[in-house]
Amino acid sequence: MRITDDIRSTFAMVAGQRAGGRLQEASLRANSGLQVDAPSDDPAAYAERVRMDLELSSLRAQKTAASRAEGDAALAEGQLASAADVLVRARQIATQLANGSVDAATRTGLVAEARHLRETLHAIANARGAQGYLFSGSATNVQPFDTAGVFVGNDDPVEIAIGSSARLRVNASGANAFTAAGGRDLFADFTAFENALAANDVTAIRTAIGHFDDGERQVTRARGDVGLVVERLQATSDVLGMTADKVTASRASLVEGDAARLYSEFADARSAYERSLSISRELLSISAVDKR
Amino acid sequence: MASIFGLLGIARDGIAVQSAALHVTGQNITNANTPGYVRRSAQIETWGAGRDTAGSSIFAGVHRNFDEFARARVWSDAGDLGAATARQSALSQVESRLAPSSGGISERFGALLASFTTLAENSQDTTARTTVLTRAQEFAASLSDAAGQVESGRAILLSKAQNTAQEVGDRLDKIAALNRRIATSGENGEGSAALRDERDVLVREVAERVGAHAIEAANGTVSLHVNGITLLDGEMVSRIEVTGSPGVNASVTITRPGGNTIDATNRFTGGILGGLLEARDQDLTAISAELDQFAFDAGTRINTLHAAGFGLDGVSGRPLFSFSGSPAGAAQSMALDPGMIGRPERLAASSTATGVPARSDNAVLLSQVANTPLPSGATLTERLSSFFGNLGSKTAGAERERALREEAQHQSETLLSSATGVSLDEEMVNLTQFQRAFEASTRVLQAADELLKTLIQEIR
Numbered sequence: 001m002r003i004t005d006d007i008r009s010t011f012a013m014v015a016g017q018r019a020g021g022r023l024q025e026a027s028l029r030a031n032s033g034l035q036v037d038a039p040s041d042d043p044a045a046y047a048e049r050v051r052m053d054l055e056l057s058s059l060r061a062q063k064t065a066a067s068r069a070e071g072d073a074a075l076a077e078g079q080l081a082s083a084a085d086v087l088v089r090a091r092q093i094a095t096q097l098a099n100g101s102v103d104a105a106t107r108t109g110l111v112a113e114a115r116h117l118r119e120t121l122h123a124i125a126n127a128r129g130a131q132g133y134l135f136s137g138s139a140t141n142v143q144p145f146d147t148a149g150v151f152v153g154n155d156d157p158v159e160i161a162i163g164s165s166a167r168l169r170v171n172a173s174g175a176n177a178f179t180a181a182g183g184r185d186l187f188a189d190f191t192a193f194e195n196a197l198a199a200n201d202v203t204a205i206r207t208a209i210g211h212f213d214d215g216e217r218q219v220t221r222a223r224g225d226v227g228l229v230v231e232r233l234q235a236t237s238d239v240l241g242m243t244a245d246k247v248t249a250s251r252a253s254l255v256e257g258d259a260a261r262l263y264s265e266f267a268d269a270r271s272a273y274e275r276s277l278s279i280s281r282e283l284l285s286i287s288a289v290d291k292r
Numbered sequence: 293m294a295s296i297f298g299l300l301g302i303a304r305d306g307i308a309v310q311s312a313a314l315h316v317t318g319q320n321i322t323n324a325n326t327p328g329y330v331r332r333s334a335q336i337e338t339w340g341a342g343r344d345t346a347g348s349s350i351f352a353g354v355h356r357n358f359d360e361f362a363r364a365r366v367w368s369d370a371g372d373l374g375a376a377t378a379r380q381s382a383l384s385q386v387e388s389r390l391a392p393s394s395g396g397i398s399e400r401f402g403a404l405l406a407s408f409t410t411l412a413e414n415s416q417d418t419t420a421r422t423t424v425l426t427r428a429q430e431f432a433a434s435l436s437d438a439a440g441q442v443e444s445g446r447a448i449l450l451s452k453a454q455n456t457a458q459e460v461g462d463r464l465d466k467i468a469a470l471n472r473r474i475a476t477s478g479e480n481g482e483g484s485a486a487l488r489d490e491r492d493v494l495v496r497e498v499a500e501r502v503g504a505h506a507i508e509a510a511n512g513t514v515s516l517h518v519n520g521i522t523l524l525d526g527e528m529v530s531r532i533e534v535t536g537s538p539g540v541n542a543s544v545t546i547t548r549p550g551g552n553t554i555d556a557t558n559r560f561t562g563g564i565l566g567g568l569l570e571a572r573d574q575d576l577t578a579i580s581a582e583l584d585q586f587a588f589d590a591g592t593r594i595n596t597l598h599a600a601g602f603g604l605d606g607v608s609g610r611p612l613f614s615f616s617g618s619p620a621g622a623a624q625s626m627a628l629d630p631g632m633i634g635r636p637e638r639l640a641a642s643s644t645a646t647g648v649p650a651r652s653d654n655a656v657l658l659s660q661v662a663n664t665p666l667p668s669g670a671t672l673t674e675r676l677s678s679f680f681g682n683l684g685s686k687t688a689g690a691e692r693e694r695a696l697r698e699e700a701q702h703q704s705e706t707l708l709s710s711a712t713g714v715s716l717d718e719e720m721v722n723l724t725q726f727q728r729a730f731e732a733s734t735r736v737l738q739a740a741d742e743l744l745k746t747l748i749q750e751i752r
Contacts, residue, residue, distance in 0.1 A: 004331075004713030005324055007706055014702060039391050039684025040384070040691060046391075047681030050398045054662055054673050057402030058409065061659075065413035131414050131650065138642065138651035140416060156644070156651045160413050164663035167656045170413075288720035 012280035019269070019276035026262075026269035035257035045254050052251045056244060058164075063240040065160045069170040070233040072129035076172035077230055079127045079134060080223035083177070084216050086121045087186070090114060091212035094193060098205045111197050118190040122149065125178050125187075131158070135174025144174050149187025151179045162236055170229055177222035184215045296747065299740040305348040306733030309336055312351040313726040317719050324714040328493035330358045331714050332485065334726075356485040358492075359711035364505065365704040367496055371503030371562040373697040378567030380690040382449055383575055387687045389441040390579075391680060398676055400434040401590070401662070403427045408659035411641055416604070416649035421636030425628065428612055432626040435587045439623035442580045443538060449572035450536045456565045457532040457544070460501050460523070463494045464516070468527045470494070471513035475526075484512065498523070502532070503562020519559040521546055534565070541573040575686055580623075582682065586675045587623035589666055591615045597661060601640025601654030602647070610638055 029035055039046040093110050096102055102110065125135055125145045132140025136153030144153035151174065158171040176182035189211040196204030313334040323329040335352040390396070407427040411420045470491040477484040495514060498504050504516045504523060516524040523530050528549045536542030544565070546556045560566050595611040602608045614629045615622045632638055642651035657664075662673045670678075 001707075002710045002713070002715060002718075004709050004715045006709045006713040010702070010705065010709070037393070038687075039387055039680045040687035041684070043681045043684030043688060046684050047677040050677040050680050051673055053398055054402045054405070054676070057406045058659070058662075061406035061409035065409050069413055132416065138647045138649070140650040154646065156642075156647045157653065158415075158650045159653050159656050161409050161656045161659045165660055167653070171650070288717040 008283055012283055015276050016273075016280055019273040023266075023269040023273045026266040029257060030262045030266040033256055033259060033262065035262070036255045049251060049255050052247055052254070056247050056251070058161075059240050059244040059247065062161055062163075063237050063244065066162075066168075066233050066237040066240060068130070069158075069160055070230060070237065072131055072134060073170055073172070073226055073230045073233060075127070075129045076134045077223055077226045079124050080172065080177060080219055080226060083121060083124045083186075084219045084223060086117050086124070087212050087216035087219060090117050090190070090193070091209055091216065093117070094205055094209045094212060097197065098202055098209060100202060114190075114193060114197060118149075118187070118194070121178075121186060121190065122147075125174065135172055135177060137171065137174065140171075145178065145187065149185075149191065151175060155181065162240075168229070168232060168236065170233065172226040172229075173222060176225070177219055182218045182222060184211060184218055186215045186219075189215055296740055296743050299736065299743070302348040303733050303737035303740055305339070305350065306736060307730060309334075309349045309351045310726045310730035310733055314723070314730065316354055317722045317726060320714045321716065321719050321723075324716055324719075326489075328489045328496075329714070330356050330485070330489055330492075330712040333357055354485065356488065357712055358488075359708060360508075362704065362708040362711050363492065366701070366708045367499035367505060368503075369697065369701040369704045370496055370500040371566075373694070373701045374500040374564040375503065375562050375567035375570070376690065376694040376697040378452075378564045379571045379575065380687075380694040382445065382568065382571035383687040383690045386442060386445050386576060386579065387683055389445075390438050390583075390683060395434070397431075397434045397438055398680070400427070400431040401672075401676065404431045405659050405662055408655050408661075411639065412652040412655035412659055414650075415639075415641035415652040415655055418636055421639050421641075424639055425632060425634075425636055428632075429628045432613060432628055435583070435623040435626040439580065439583055439587075439621075439626075442576055442583065443624065446572050446576050446580075447538065449568045449576070450534070450542055453534045453536075453542060453565055453568040453572070456501050456563075456568065457534045460498055460532055460565070461529075463498050463501075464524050464529045467491055467494050467498070467514065467516070467524055468529050471524075472527050474512040488512075499563065501564045502560060503566055518556075518563075519561070521554075521556050521559045534569075536572075541577075542569055544569070575690075579683060579686075581619070582679050584619045584622045584624075586672070586679055587615065587626050588619040589675060590661075590672050591622060591626060593661055593664075593666065593672065594658065597654065597657050598640050600643065601658075602642045602645045603638040603640050604648050605637060606645040606648060607638070608640060608645070610640065612639075 028037075036042045036045045036049060093114050097107065097110055122145060126143050127134050133142065133144055133153070136142055136144035138156035138158055139153045140158070142153060145151055153174055155173055155175040157169040159167045159169050162168050173182075178186050180188075189208065192204065192211070193208040195201075196208060313336065316332050316334040320331055332354045335355050337350050337352045339348045339350055404424075404427040407420070407424040411417075411424050414420055470487050474484055474487045474491065477487065491514065495504075495506050495516065498516060499506075502518050502523070504518045506514045506516050508514050509526070513526045514524070515522060515526065521530075523532070523546075530549065531547040533545050533547065534542055535545070542557070543555060544557045544560045545553050547553045557569075560569065591613045595613055598612040599609050603610065610631055611629045612632060613626060615626045616624075639655075641655035642648050643654045643657075644651060647653075662676075663671050665671055666675075
């Protein structure tokens with residue numbers, strides 16, 4: 001085949017363009033650290049990247065939501081622990097007053113304390129967290145128990161999303177903890193106790209002991225439920241975090257290139273380009289024109 | 293019988309022939325880098341018997357060394373490369389706009405879903421609600437922008453196709469004029485060769501633009517055809533026109549010299565024009581349809597869930613997005629519903645009216661909308677990742693096609709150049725050869741002159 005000057009110069013140009021093109025691609029990859037930056041780089045990998053990005057965004061948001069919800073749940077658990085203590089003390093007072101052995105001064109003090117315990121329980125039941133009232137269900141902007149101790153909230157769940165299809169209730173049930181929905185209406189029991197004290201009705205006082213026992217168990221059950229929510233939120237947050245880390249690692253191995261390898265490829269491409277230029281220069285300088 | 297005067301004639305012929313051959317060599321050297329120049333070679337023959345310089349050399353003419361097969365290959369490959377390059381360029385540009393490094397559709401969609409997750413945890417928080425509306429607006433804008441980019445891409449491709457048709461028309465006129473001059477200049481002669489060189493360049497440019505192939509007639513004129521449609525026959529030029537409008541496929545019409553107009557859209561599949569039309573009316577149309585379907589499915593799904601829930605005002609039935617009633621145009625028309633603009637309290641986080649303000653089960657459903665199956669069975673996540681996968685496959689495929697065609701073009705160019713190109717090394721040899729022969733002929737002339745002088749002196 002005849003080798004013309006056009007063939008030689010075209011060869012040099014094309015070789016230079018190709019080597020230059022590879023150098024450009026290698027430098028882009030080395031600069032960005034990405035080996036899949038556009039859909040055409042690797043269509044299947046990019047499609048997977050889109051899926052992973054959506055999943056990561058969701059996991060991170062869910063983890064943050066779980067962490068934030070844990071705060072109020074833990075607060076509710078603490079409040080219920082305090083409520084249980086109130087009921088234990090109320091039972092103790094009822095027991096002391098039921099056996100009739102206390103003197104008048106002590107009795108007066110115990111009656112006052114009993115009234116104070118009701119106020120404390122009322123404050124606990126109307127406690128607020130970051131998202132509003134802890135025990136009002138979804139009506140977090142409404143104080144759940146009025147001054148008479150009547151429940152005006154609801155038992156609707158406040159939920160967060162977990163994963164792609166699951167959900168988790170994160171609020172405590174004020175209805176189950178403090179009202180007859182859970183077994184005993186604690187405020188009604190306190191009202192009955194106060195009435196029994198005022199009438200010095202020993203039988204009623206003795207009945208109140210049992211009510212306070214049941215109430216304490218009820219509150220403890222509710223506390224256990226919320227405690228479970230707290231544990232689940234902690235575990236969920238941990239699992240979401242670990243899952244996010246795994247997805248991040250998978251994404252990195254799919255999309256990102258190894259920095260050392262990318263730089264090595266860039267160095268190779270640069271050497272190839274320099275070689276190409278040098279060879280082209282040599283090729284184009286050889287001519288019979290100079291030898292005449 | 294040989295004579296001294298015959299020797300003079302031989303020397304004269306030799307000088308004339310070598311001088312003409314040097315002229316051809318010089319012409320080749322001068323035009324070594326002239327685009328389209330076909331190497332010439334001097335045709336030297338020997339005089340036969342019947343004249344006093346029988347056996348002398350004669351310059352029989354200039355031969356134009358072209359290879360018809362290689363030339364036809366180059367033209368054909370130019371058309372294929374033109375089509376592949378046009379399509380690859382169009383798809384690359386669309387890809388870079390639809391899949392930017394940040395702020396693209398998938399990022400905005402993920403941010404919207406994340407904002408629903410945050411809303412679910414605290415659905416009465418005004419900041420969380422406002423953020424949802426902002427993310428919804430950004431998601432809608434990303435879809436609308438993407439659709440707009442595709443549509444403007446189609447408009448640009450139509451404009452390029454129309455320009456290409458215009459360029460082809462200009463070149464056909466020039467080829468027709470050259471045909472006329474070639475037909476009248478005759479087969480031989482440098483004038484005809486230079487005209488053919490010029491015409492070959494123009495024919496190649498037409499082939500690159502519309503994938504035409506050429507047929508040369510006995511009188512030296514060429515006719516150009518595209519899949520059975522005659523663009524040029526001698527001096528008769530047909531006009532190409534490309535028309536189109538948004539949302540409508542482009543059409544290519546041919547107006548023949550007699551005035552007849554035919555629709556030739558299906559014939560123009562090669563060349564830059566074919567590549568542009570394929571990119572516009574097939575690739576970008578498919579991309580737009582897939583984008584519209586995703587936008588329609590996402591908008592419908594989210595609106596259905598949202599309308600089933602209740603805002604803080606206890607009202608339900610509100611859509612979150614507004615868009616076209618069918619998939620066609622859904623992406624371009626996607627926007628935050630006017631009733632929701634600036635009204636975060638209307639976001640339907642609760643599934644019951646009594647559940648407000650903190651019940652958030654509807655917000656949970658909205659946050660998980662990407663992975664709930666659509667009526668077709670796929671999920672929005674799968675739809676979106678499939679969209680980008682298909683876009684990438686199209687673009688990568690177009691790039692591979694372009695590289696393949698470029699390699700084929702390079703090979704055919706090499707073959708053509710090998711047959712018709714100038715090699716300065718060869719011309720240097722020719723230069724030396726003809727120069728030496730010229731010098732030798734002048735020596736013969738000197739020798740004949742001295743012989744004559746000697747003879748004349750003897751006769752005196």
